[in-house]
Amino acid sequence: MSLEETFVLNPVLANVLSSDVSRGNHTPVVSEHPIWYPGIIITVVYGFLILVGLVGNITLIKTFCTVTSMRTVPNLFMSSLALGDLLLLVTCAPVDASRYLVDKWLFGRVGCKLIPFIQLTSVGVSVFTLTALSADRYKAIVKPMDIQMSNATARTFLRAALIWIFSMILAIPEAIFSDLHTFSIPQTNETFVTCAPYPHAGDLHPKIHSMVSFLVFYIVPLFIISIYYFFIARSLISSACNMPVEGNMHVRTQIKSRKRLAKMVLVFVGLFAACWLPSHIIYLYRSYHYSQVDTSLLHFIGSVCARILAFTNSCVNPFALYLLSKSFQKQFNKQLCCCRQPPNQHSKNQGQSTIRMTSLKRLSTNHSLASFSLVKGNQICQEECV
Numbered sequence: 001m002s003l004e005e006t007f008v009l010n011p012v013l014a015n016v017l018s019s020d021v022s023r024g025n026h027t028p029v030v031s032e033h034p035i036w037y038p039g040i041i042i043t044v045v046y047g048f049l050i051l052v053g054l055v056g057n058i059t060l061i062k063t064f065c066t067v068t069s070m071r072t073v074p075n076l077f078m079s080s081l082a083l084g085d086l087l088l089l090v091t092c093a094p095v096d097a098s099r100y101l102v103d104k105w106l107f108g109r110v111g112c113k114l115i116p117f118i119q120l121t122s123v124g125v126s127v128f129t130l131t132a133l134s135a136d137r138y139k140a141i142v143k144p145m146d147i148q149m150s151n152a153t154a155r156t157f158l159r160a161a162l163i164w165i166f167s168m169i170l171a172i173p174e175a176i177f178s179d180l181h182t183f184s185i186p187q188t189n190e191t192f193v194t195c196a197p198y199p200h201a202g203d204l205h206p207k208i209h210s211m212v213s214f215l216v217f218y219i220v221p222l223f224i225i226s227i228y229y230f231f232i233a234r235s236l237i238s239s240a241c242n243m244p245v246e247g248n249m250h251v252r253t254q255i256k257s258r259k260r261l262a263k264m265v266l267v268f269v270g271l272f273a274a275c276w277l278p279s280h281i282i283y284l285y286r287s288y289h290y291s292q293v294d295t296s297l298l299h300f301i302g303s304v305c306a307r308i309l310a311f312t313n314s315c316v317n318p319f320a321l322y323l324l325s326k327s328f329q330k331q332f333n334k335q336l337c338c339c340r341q342p343p344n345q346h347s348k349n350q351g352q353s354t355i356r357m358t359s360l361k362r363l364s365t366n367h368s369l370a371s372f373s374l375v376k377g378n379q380i381c382q383e384e385c386v
Contacts, residue, residue: 056318124167
């Protein structure tokens with residue numbers, strides 16, 4: 001997806017709002033005032049999204065970094081996802097909002113190359129991290145014996161870093177080809193200079209660019225995620241059918257935990273798919289009509305809603321996790337309210353931990369059995385401490 005495609009909207013808004021008032025007269029004095037009020041409203045919405053996204057994602061990252069019990073494989077991926085969302089909200093969202101207040105590009109040629117690179121990197125981090133999360137849930141549910149608990153954290157950090165590097169590599173062409181180009185509005189014979197991935201002349205490159213972006217950053221990852229979840233659903237259904245009527249309570253709890261985590265990742269994937277699909281559709285439409293500037297009010301409203309929905313995706317993940325996970329909800333409230341656990345409660349928890357350790361020592365008469373119990377305990381923590 002190309003952020004700079006939305007930068008032609010301000011002249012379009014000027015034409016739409018001033019056409020009935022000053023048909024045939026398109027001086028800057030006439031077009032500036034109608035832009036102002038809708039631009040203010042849109043900018044306020046952007047500001048609200050930025051504020052909510054900053055609070056949610058920063059608190060999420062702080063929670064996972066400071067609470068030891070929350071440092072699980074899924075949560076490490078969620079932290080990487082939140083970091084990408086923060087990058088998008090801090091850099092791209094304000095730039096996008098500014099285009100509804102002024103009718104020219106304010107950030108120079110360097111900004112024209114840097115901002116699209118940052119956005120595409122963030123989009124790549126989001127969708128590829130969700131794919132990695134789906135693969136992690138697949139291994140935990142379908143192939144639980146393949147999980148290596150000894151170096152799970154290090155391997156997760158490495159995979160997250162590779163996702164960032166891969167996303168940056170895919171975004172390099174965006175930085176190379178994005179530049180300041182001159183566009184014209186046939187209805188008014190006006191011209192304006194704005195940031196775009198390709199010049200006005202020619203329509204082959206825009207079509208290729210939009211289709212490749214749609215496939216690489218949307219269709220292919222979601223198709224892979226769908227395959228993972230097909231096998232996850234089949235495994236969970238098979239486990240439920242093969243379980244005895246009076247099954248082991250531990251097994252039932254484990255299956256319930258795995259279902260909850262799989263459902264959680266699926267919710268994040270669904271939010272990404274719903275929030276980014278309109279932006280991809282708008283960009284595909286523009287790419288196949290690249291030699292024209294659509295000045296219709298319907299196209300303007302659709303473009304604004306698609307952009308706002310795309311940035312909304314960078315805000316909703318922490319709050320979706322808040323609603324889906326009671327343990328995260330508890331820790332999130334503590335981090336957000338900056339409240340600490342009472343001393344007596346802390347002492348009580350320490351006492352309970354000591355009792356558990358003592359019981360474990362008494363029961364571990366066989367060394368190999370004890371080692372196996374510790375491994376299983378770590379796996380349960382990986383699945384439940386989210």
